[in-house]
Structures are given as structure tokens and as C-alpha cells.
Amino acid sequence: LSAINRIGLLTGGGDCPGLNAVIRAVTRSAIHNGIEVMGVLDGFNGLITDQFQPLSARDVSGILPRGGTILGTSNKDDPFRCRETAPDGEVTFTDRSDEAVANMERAGIQALIVTGGDGSQTIGLKLCDKGVQVVGIPKTIDNDLMGTDITFGFDSALQCATDALDRLHTTAESHHRVMVLEVMGRNSGWIALMSGIAGGGDIILIPEIDFTFENIVKRIHERRDSGRRFSIIVAAEGARLPDGSVVSRMAPSGNTVLGGVGVVVARRVEADSGMESRVTVLGHLQRGGSPSPFDRILATRFGVKAVEMVMDGQFSRMVCLKTPEISSVPIEEAVASRKNVPPDGETVRFARLVGVSFGDR
Numbered sequence: 001l002s003a004i005n006r007i008g009l010l011t012g013g014g015d016c017p018g019l020n021a022v023i024r025a026v027t028r029s030a031i032h033n034g035i036e037v038m039g040v041l042d043g044f045n046g047l048i049t050d051q052f053q054p055l056s057a058r059d060v061s062g063i064l065p066r067g068g069t070i071l072g073t074s075n076k077d078d079p080f081r082c083r084e085t086a087p088d089g090e091v092t093f094t095d096r097s098d099e100a101v102a103n104m105e106r107a108g109i110q111a112l113i114v115t116g117g118d119g120s121q122t123i124g125l126k127l128c129d130k131g132v133q134v135v136g137i138p139k140t141i142d143n144d145l146m147g148t149d150i151t152f153g154f155d156s157a158l159q160c161a162t163d164a165l166d167r168l169h170t171t172a173e174s175h176h177r178v179m180v181l182e183v184m185g186r187n188s189g190w191i192a193l194m195s196g197i198a199g200g201g202d203i204i205l206i207p208e209i210d211f212t213f214e215n216i217v218k219r220i221h222e223r224r225d226s227g228r229r230f231s232i233i234v235a236a237e238g239a240r241l242p243d244g245s246v247v248s249r250m251a252p253s254g255n256t257v258l259g260g261v262g263v264v265v266a267r268r269v270e271a272d273s274g275m276e277s278r279v280t281v282l283g284h285l286q287r288g289g290s291p292s293p294f295d296r297i298l299a300t301r302f303g304v305k306a307v308e309m310v311m312d313g314q315f316s317r318m319v320c321l322k323t324p325e326i327s328s329v330p331i332e333e334a335v336a337s338r339k340n341v342p343p344d345g346e347t348v349r350f351a352r353l354v355g356v357s358f359g360d361r
């Protein structure tokens with residue numbers, strides 16, 4: 001038996017399909033190996049506010065197909081930078097990481113599994129520097145994390161976006177319209193690119209490739225002139241407008257929230273092309289609901305591997321998929337940079353060869 005007999009399990013950042021599959025896999029395999037699991041509630045917030053909940057096999061029964069996370073999550077809580085707003089509106093940041101570590105110690109947690117994207121893994125790495133034994137599990141619908149071929153959640157988001165494109169196709173075709181679908185992905189274009197290919201999008205706009213409205217309209221007119229009187233545009237929420245700006249706003253949490261590029265594109269394309277245009281913002285539908293079979297399996301493999309790593313003492317590392325193997329990388333490597341779509345990579349090149357325009361030529 002391993003020297004560790006109690007671990008903490010946390011889900012941080014935006015939720016995504018497959019988190020509950022991870023929670024179930026970690027809990028089941030830990031219990032199988034004689035290790036107790038303490039769920040940390042609401043992401044890193046639970047570490048600061050001392051909210052832990054023991055997880056039994058019964059607690060995780062039936063959660064495999066459920067979206068979201070039974071532990072709760074938060075993407076605004078960082079123990080190293082707790083945001084506080086004074087009554088006069090002044091915002092200050094306090095380092096409460098010592099309290100977080102002390103709370104874990106008091107709860108008898110000897111190692112912490114951090115399930116999250118780039119923000120959560122970065123916090124996990126900083127906890128390692130404070131002596132916490134951390135194992136990371138990569139999660140995000142955006143698929144923008146380095147060190148792993150793919151994150152769980154991405155496949156389910158793709159399923160949702162592709163389904164939306166299939167639906168938009170039939171109505172676009174009937175009404176001879178331009179349909180713009182805005183998808184998530186933060187500053188990377190993976191969801192737009194892959195769903196655009198899977199759903200037969202005509203024009204795909206991603207942050208990694210600069211576009212012009214002239215090029216978009218050129219493609220729409222080419223299509224119209226060849227008898228295809230509708231066009232489908234997939235716009236990543238982080239796609240940059242020709243002036244270099246991204247459409248975003250600041251939320252009360254202090255987080256920058258992307259969104260709105262689809263409307264800007266649709267209005268301008270309508271004005272310039274003379275074709276009636278409509279926009280659909282898919283939003284959080286991409287993050288909700290049941291995980292795909294692929295994500296359930298990947299999340300289960302990640303969860304089991306994370307427990308094995310705890311037992312082997314492999315800390316400061318993140319579980320990863322190096323197809324076909326589940327393996328691990330230093331967390332440092334995973335958060336060193338963001339994984340963007342290579343603009344000259346194979347996928348973009350193949351997409352162009354099947355007629356996709358990226359609005360750049």
C-alpha cells in the first residue's frame with residue numbers, strides 16, 4: 001500500500017463534460033487502493049474557505065454520464081491572489097495560499113489532484129512550490145493546454161457545435177442566407193476549426209489567422225455564383241477583427257469574457273454582400289450536458305492514472321494523453337505556453353483543400 005492514505009480532489013476553472021467521470025474514477029480507484037478522497041468544494045475557493053467533503057463509492061455512483069461537477073467549481077478564485085472589493089469599490093488582492101495549505105494539512109490531505117485548465121494548473125504549480133504534492137489532470141473544452149494531445153471536454157463541445165452546424169445548414173439552405181455560428185475556445189481556434197470541418201463550414205474564422213471582410217464576401221459571392229445561395233461561417237469567439245481587436249467585456253469578477261464577434265461579422269457581411277445574415281451564439285451549451293463516450297473514457301483513464309501517480313510519488317506532474325498511451329508531463333511544461341492552432345499545420349491545409357476559407361485570401 002502507498003504511504004499516502006488521504007488525497008484531496010479539486011475541479012477548478014470553467015466546468016466541462018467529463019469532470020464527474022474524473023471524480024468517479026479517482027474516487028473508485030483510490031478507495032480500491034485504500035486511499036480516502038476528500039472532495040474540495042467550489043474549486044480553489046474550497047481550499048481557502050476550508051470546505052472539504054469525504055467522497056465514498058456511493059457518492060460517485062451514477063455520476064458518469066452527468067455534465068458539470070458534483071464538487072462545484074469557480075474560475076475567479078486564486079489562493080495566491082484573492083480578489084476583495086471594499087465598500088468604496090476599491091479592489092485589492094491578497095495572498096491566502098498559506099491558509100489554503102494549512103486547511104489541507106488540518107484535513108489530513110497528503111496530496112492534491114487538481115483537475116483544470118491552464119489557470120488551475122498554474123495555481124497547482126505554485127502550490128507545489130509551497131510543498132503541496134500535486135498531480136494535475138488536464139481539462140478544458142478549448143483544447144488549448146500544452147503537454148497533452150487532447151483534453152477531455154473538447155470532444156463533447158465539438159459534438160454540440162457540429163450538431164448546431166448541421167441544424168443551421170438546413171435552414172440556411174432553405175432561406176438562402178448567411179448563417180454565422182459563434183463558438184467558444186477563448187484565444188484558440190480549435191473548437192471553430194474542428195467543428196467547422198466536421199460540420200462542413202464554408203468560412204472559419206480563428207484567432208490564429210487574420211481575416212478581412214473582403215475575403216469573406218468574395219467567398220460568399222463565389223459560392224452564390226456557382227449556385228450555392230447560402231454560406232455557413234464558423235467564428236471562434238476569440239477571432240480578431242481586421243483592426244486587430246477582439247470583442248470582449250470585463251465581468252464583475254475581473255475576468256475578461258469573450259463574445260460578440262459573431263454579431264459584428266454577420267452585420268458587416270450582410271451589409272457588404274447584400275445577403276440576409278443571421279447569427280447564433282452557441283455559448284455555454286457547449287459546456288453543459290452529458291460527456292461524449294470519448295470524453296467519458298478519457299476522463300476515466302486520466303482519473304485512474306492520477307491516482308497511480310499519487311501512489312508512485314510522481315508529483316508536480318500532469319496526466320496527459322500521448323496517443324495511444326496515457327502518460328504524464330511536468331505541470332511546468334503544460335502551462336509554459338498555450339496550444340494554438342498551427343496556421344500552416346496539416347489540419348488547416350487539409351481544410352483549405354476541401355474548400356474552407358479562413359478569410360485570409
Ligand code: F6P
Binds near residue numbers: 117184185186255257
Ligand atoms: O475555457 C472554457 C470557456 O468556456 C471558454 O471557451 C470561454 O471563453 C470561457 O470559458 C467562458 O467563461 P465563463 O463561463 O466565465 O463565461
